[in-house]
Amino acid sequence: MKPLILIDGSSALYRAYHVFPFLINSRGEPTGAIFGFINILKNLINRYQPSHIAIIFDSSSKTFRHELFKHYKCNRSPMPNNLRIQIDPLYEIILAMGLKIITVNGVEADDVIGTLVYKFNKTGIFILISSNDKDMAQLVTHRVNMINNINKNLMGPDDIKKKYGVLPELIVDLFAIMGDSTDNIPGIPKIGKKTALILLREIGNIKRIYSNLDKISSLSFRGAKNIALRLNKYREIALLSYKLAKIKTDVIVNSEYEDLIMNNINTLLLKKLFNRHEFKRFLDN
Secondary structure, three states: OOOEEEEEHHHHHHHHHHHOOOOEOOOOOEOHHHHHHHHHHHHHHHHHOOOEEEEEOOOOOOOHHHHHOOOOOOOOOOOOHHHHOOHHHHHHHHHHOOOEEEOOOOOOHHHHHHHHHHHHHOOOOOEEEEOOOHHHHHHOEOOEEEEOOOOOOEEOHHHHHHHHOOOHHHHHHHHHHHOEOOOOEOOOOOOOHHHHHHHHHHOOOHHHHHHOHHHHOOOOOOOHHHHHHHHHHOHHHHHHHHHHHOOOOOOOOOOOHHHHEOOOOOHHHHHHHHHHHOOHHHHOO
């Protein structure tokens, strides 16, 4: 069976923008993000020959995570204007390629992808998630792999453990304890990755950790007793961090598997758009 590819559009968009930051056409219009994104898309299609694809973007609205924690992702800069103006032209090209774009207000692209994974994985479909977002690691199983858009490698459960120190089912617990500066998830102050991994390996997930605080002082690492006190003191922050890091799998997404099939390409329109943006490489392929 050919794989279903779910593309984290927002992640790919920013990667493309930073790879080709100065690409412009003869009219002085920025085109680097569009070019880079389509290049990623074409490489995925050529390499994996999928029959179904969905490209999922973050919505422009605030999400439920901002309601839980007002400082969520507050350390991120606003989208640059020369990237923002490339979004609509990019959408036009994607649709001309016969591909499905999905955006849901109030949640992130991660949550839509998580919902689609949960929905379709039960049918036995092999799913590939194209994303550089480490949060996606929690979705990985033997039938759901991540594609690293930088080195093109597939990542299964063992690869996730090798990279992060825990299997996918403990990724959320890891971020809940140690935090995540990228998304401004607080975690427990002064507990880093090394200590978090010891706790998860020796005791288990965050629920088991909080049910066994009395056992932490007997663990063989320096300051174990103080770690138990710190965990207890910042229990609410840890549980909040868990909610922020956890990808939703119950978003209302009005797309069925058959809706994600790669439809016929609108060749004439696509040629016109590639000419418009001066993408000569894509005109020849």
